[in-house]
Amino acid sequence: MEDVATAERMVAVNLAGALTALRLALDLFDGSRPGRIVVIASLAAYIGSPESPVYAATKAGLRTACLSLRPALAARDVGVTIANPGYLADKVADGAASWRPFAMPADEAARRIVKAARRSRAEIAFPWQMALLVRLLASLPVRLRERLYARISGDPVARDA
Numbered sequence: 001m002e003d004v005a006t007a008e009r010m011v012a013v014n015l016a017g018a019l020t021a022l023r024l025a026l027d028l029f030d031g032s033r034p035g036r037i038v039v040i041a042s043l044a045a046y047i048g049s050p051e052s053p054v055y056a057a058t059k060a061g062l063r064t065a066c067l068s069l070r071p072a073l074a075a076r077d078v079g080v081t082i083a084n085p086g087y088l089a090d091k092v093a094d095g096a097a098s099w100r101p102f103a104m105p106a107d108e109a110a111r112r113i114v115k116a117a118r119r120s121r122a123e124i125a126f127p128w129q130m131a132l133l134v135r136l137l138a139s140l141p142v143r144l145r146e147r148l149y150a151r152i153s154g155d156p157v158a159r160d161a
């Protein structure tokens with residue numbers, strides 16, 4: 001699990017900071033001009049992450065808040081696109097998972113996010129292989145999901161849980 005300082009910073013930046021931006025959008029847009037907000041969550045928002053539980057919690061919280069705010073923002077003619085990337089190939093942070101299947105270059109991820117925003121998509125998740133796996137895992141009972149995740153990823157943390 002992330003140390004306390006890292007966890008507090010993640011909550012402040014990933015969740016509180018992003019929610020402040022969304023609140024500002026609610027205040028700024030009055031329906032007289034259209035807008036679109038693009039929020040970067042993560043596939044970790046769907047099922048969590050044994051390596052980075054606080055990170056996953058911030059992304060799940062952000063995704064849920066965006067889904068909750070969509071109707072109020074739509075009433076002001078502001079759309080919201082939630083992007084849920086899997087692993088990015090050239091962005092390996094300290095403490096990140098060593099198992100990074102289907103990792104995608106950041107510029108390819110950015111292209112997909114821009115395309116989704118231009119098409120007014122509510123939500124996108126990619127790469128499709130990981131998005132499918134995550135959705136499948138999310139639909140399973142927790143213990144079965146944990147066993148499957150451990151088997152697929154070889155993650156000792158998940159295997160011992």
Ligand SMILES: NC(=O)c1ccc[n+]([C@@H]2O[C@H](COP(=O)([O-])OP(=O)(O)OC[C@H]3O[C@@H](n4cnc5c(N)ncnc54)[C@H](OP(=O)(O)O)[C@@H]3O)[C@@H](O)[C@H]2O)c1
Binds near residue numbers: 040085087089091106
């Ligand atoms: N990397 C992955 O595998 C991965 C996977 C799924 C989702 N994501 C998500 O995709 C997004 C980009 O990830 P990344 O790996 O490209 O991250 P990154 O390289 O670390 O970039 C993070 C960005 O956030 C900015 N930032 C950090 N702290 C800030 C603060 N306190 N106030 C304002 N801006 C701040 C940074 O600005 P500076 O450049 O000025 O420091 C930087 O532009 C993140 O939301 C991440 O959670 C990443």
